[in-house]
Amino acid sequence: MKKVLFSALTVVLVSCGAHQSKQIEDINPMDYAESITSKELKEHLYIFAGDDFEGRETGEPGQKKAAEYLKKEYKSLEIISPIGGDDYYQEVPSSMFRGDVKDSENVLAYIPGSEMPNEILVISSHYDHVGMDDEGNVFNGADDDGSGTVAILEIAEAFTKARKDGFTPKRSILFLNVTGEEKGLIGSKYYTDNPVFALSQTVANLNIDMIGRTDEAHKKNDNYVYLIGSDKLSTELHELSEAVNAKYTKLDLDYTYNDENDPNRFYYRSDHYNFAKNDIPIIFYFNGVHADYHKMTDTPDKIRYDLLEKRARLVFLTAWEIANRAERPAVDKGAETSSK
Template sequence: MKKIILSALTIGLVSCGAHQSKNIENADVMEYANTITAQELSDHLYTFASDEFEGRETGEPGQKLAAEYLKTEYKKLNIPSPLGGDNYYQPVPGSVFRGDVKDSENVLAFIEGSEKPEEILVISSHYDHVGIDDEGNIYNGADDDGSGTVAILEIAEAFMQAKKDGFTPKRSILFLNVTGEEKGLVGSKYYTDNPVFPLAQTVANLNIDMIGRIGEGMENSGDYVYLIGSDKLSTQLHELSEEVNNKYLNLTLDYTFNDENDPNRFYYRSDHYNFAKNNIPIIFYFNGVHADYHKMTDTPDKIEYDLLEKRAKLVFLTAWEIANRDERPFVDKPVDTAAN
């Protein structure tokens, strides 16, 4: 049934949009990057990380409200679901995981590629957080990971504006908002165990988890972002990432936490890792931890919106390059699956 639904969606999207397609090389990519603005990121986040969403704990009413918010925003942008119709949710049953995990859902939206629609770039973030404590304090999770979630909405809007102008990406893009990261990466694990699109056709994963703040010790570092994992599986992906940044933004790309000996082990602690385990090249975008990490003081007023805008633009521009190059990133450092 899934294949039938996806085939029908493919036919419908191609028939509706093929005649509007233009040569992607003629697009002014910065025109679309500049639709990502600090103001719109702020507008989203002050809602998404408000008390109304009750800390977005997996399986709780606040998480359901957050999922509905994402679905509504994708529908406003006219970005369809890959699941067909009005169904933007991939159910994630808590019963398949150990521990106290309630049923929840990943939220998926999809822009089909014009030339290589079967090849999928996944842009991900987790939209859950840790909820409410026993005293009723709400943990809003503005940075963790409200910042990544609203960045994806703005990135999706930028790609959709390009598509409306006739510049549809060559490869397909899946916007994947995963649940249950705080419960042990359960949403991304469920997706990679039950992929909507074959993992063999998933060319890369760009994962965004906490990009709205200045991390500890980085107060004098200017416009920076930590990159983790870009060179772990694909030298090409790492080089592409560097080229895009040098061409458009010149942020400081800090690889401190990419070190194999990093005691924080961040490479293993966010949703990209479930893709990396499957030999899918990844980049993890991160601002580092800060004093408000997993505290009720992680609120929208603490976000550096101008810096969040620049980091979101970097993800968009990198995604644009991956989606439109002739070849997908080559895996030259495959995971030893026998060791897993």
């Protein structure tokens, strides 16, 4: 059934893409990146990381509210479900989890490509957090990973604005909001074990997990973001990422945690890893840990919305380049190969 739906969409949307009157190569993507604003990010996050969502514990009512919020936003942007109709949820059964965890959902939304719809770029974040304590205190998870989740909503809006102007991306884009990251990367594992689009069609994964704060190492220079994994599977993806940043956002790209010998092992600790295990090139965007990590004090008032804006724009601009270039990023094992 999924294959039938996708084939039908392919026919319709390739036809639509053929009638685009303007050349996407002639567009400055910053015109759309600038629609990603600190104001709108803040508006989303004060809702998404508010007490009403009860810390977004996997399988609990707050997580369900968060899923509904994401679905509503995608529908308002007229971004369709890749599953079909009004169903934006990929059910993740309780059998996937250890302990007493209820069924949960990944939230998926999809922009079909105009020229290469069978090639998929996945932009991901996890939208779950750790819930509440026994006294009912809420762990809001504004940075972890409310920041990444609202960044995806703004990135989706930027692509929607471009599409309405006649610039549908050449490749398809899947916005993947996964559940159960805090339970052991379960939502992303479920997706890669049960992909809506074949993993062979997935050209890259850009994963966002905590991009709204700064860490101790960057007190004197906060114009940064940590990049992890960009060179591990594809030298081409790494070089593309560097070029996009140099041209547009000019953040300091910090590769400290990309070191295979780094004891934190962040490369293995967020949802991109389930794509990387399947030889899909990835980039993990991260601001580092801080004193409020997994505490009740990770609240929306502590987010640096100016930095969140700039980092989200970098992800959008990188996604734009991947989605519209002639070839998908080649897998050459990147750093793995060069280190041998």
